[in-house]
Amino acid sequence: DTGVSQDPRHKITKRGQNVTFRCDPISEHNRLYWYRQTLGQGPEFLTYFQNEAQLEKSRLLSDRFSAERPKGSFSTLEIQRTEQGDSAMYLCASSPFRGPPGEQYFGPGTRLTVT
Amino acid sequence: LAKTTQPISMDSYEGQEVNITCSHNNIATNDYITWYQQFPSQGPRFIIQGYKTKVTNEVASLFIPADRKSSTLSLPRVSLSDTAVYYCLVGDPDDKIIFGKGTRLHILP
Numbered sequence: 001d002t003g004v005s006q007d008p009r010h011k012i013t014k015r016g017q018n019v020t021f022r023c024d025p026i027s028e029h030n031r032l033y034w035y036r037q038t039l040g041q042g043p044e045f046l047t048y049f050q051n052e053a054q055l056e057k058s059r060l061l062s063d064r065f066s067a068e069r070p071k072g073s074f075s076t077l078e079i080q081r082t083e084q085g086d087s088a089m090y091l092c093a094s095s096p097f098r099g100p101p102g103e104q105y106f107g108p109g110t111r112l113t114v115t
Numbered sequence: 116l117a118k119t120t121q122p123i124s125m126d127s128y129e130g131q132e133v134n135i136t137c138s139h140n141n142i143a144t145n146d147y148i149t150w151y152q153q154f155p156s157q158g159p160r161f162i163i164q165g166y167k168t169k170v171t172n173e174v175a176s177l178f179i180p181a182d183r184k185s186s187t188l189s190l191p192r193v194s195l196s197d198t199a200v201y202y203c204l205v206g207d208p209d210d211k212i213i214f215g216k217g218t219r220l221h222i223l224p
Contacts, residue, residue, distance in 0.1 A: 004158075033211070042202055042214030043159065056211060091158050103149070104212065106158025 002026060004107035006092050012113045013082055020078045021110045025094030032075050033104060034067055035091040036060065043091055049075060050097065082114045119203045124219040133190045135218050137203030140184050148179060148186045149212065151202045159202060159214070163188070198222045 005024045013019050025032050031050050035043035046065070047057045051072035061067075064082075069075040079086055089111050093104040120138040127133045139148070147166050151159040163170055165177040165186070176189040190197055202217040 035214075040216070042200075042217050045211045045213060048211060089156075093158065103161045103164060104159075106160065109156070109158050111156075 004092055004094055004105050006090075006107040006110050008110055009108060010111045010113075012115065015084060015114055016081055018078065018080045019082060019112065020076055021090055021092075021112075022074060022076050023092030023094075023107060024074045025092070026105055027073075028096065029094035029105070030072075030097035031095045031104075032069055033093040033095075034075070034077050035093065037089045037091055037109070038087075046077075079112075082112075084114045087112055087114045119205055119215055121201075121203050121215065121218045123216065124221065126221045126223060127193055128223050129194055130192055133193050133197070133220065133222075135188045135190075135201055135203075135220070136185060137188070137205075138185045139203070139205045142183050142205050143207070145207045146183075146205050147207075148177065148183075149204045149206075150175070150177065150188045151204065151214075153200045153202065153217070162201075193220075193222050195222050195224060 007022045033048040034046040036046055037043040045058050046061050047067050049069040052069050064080045067077045089109040091106055091109045093106040095104045147164055149164040150162045152162050153159040163172055163175050163177045165179050167179050170177045178187040198221050200217040200219050202214050204212050206212055
């Protein structure tokens with residue numbers, strides 16, 4: 001399977017703990033995106049990378065959130081000092097730089113539960 | 116980024132054609148119209164995209180009138196497996212995409 005993969009698929013953590021999620025995009029996709037989705041809502045944009053450069057961050061991405069894509073391949077999203085409001089599905093997507101406009105390939109997501 | 120308005124939910128029956136209309140009155144010249152489908156506990160999946168007139172692929176058709184202020188996603192002969200949330204997105208292809216709440220389509224036997 002050469003689609004976008006995310007790890008872990010599920011994470012349960014206690015409030016105040018740090019968590020890190022990983023996303024492996026489709027190989028050769030230059031762009032990588034992170035979204036957050038809560039129940040009944042559409043995905044909310046968090047940030048995106050073109051290669052290793054983080055080009056845009058949403059205001060939703062507080063100081064407790066940080067994302068990296070060190071070599072322009074996989075990416076990590078870290079949440080420090082988790083809060084119950086961080087409970088959500090975290091989705092990663094990738095797209096080729098010169099691919100069809102607006103077409104992103106999503107991974108299965110990481111479901112985070114903060115207790 | 117143009118705001119979109121689409122029905123919150125729709126019901127239909129197996130074998131019927133389903134049309135979901137999306138309004139985007141403030142669409143800009145550079146904006147494309149894109150539709151995604153999302154099943155529970157999965158990431159969204161790209162269905163179709165267009166700029167004007169009609170686009171058809173193996174999954175759906177997208178109808179866009181000349182003024183581009185609305186668009187209609189058409190799903191031919193739906194089955195139970197088409198039950199999902201459908202998102203209409205409008206934006207510059209080089210910009211981030213913004214999802215609304217989508218349309219929850221429920222297909223009945």
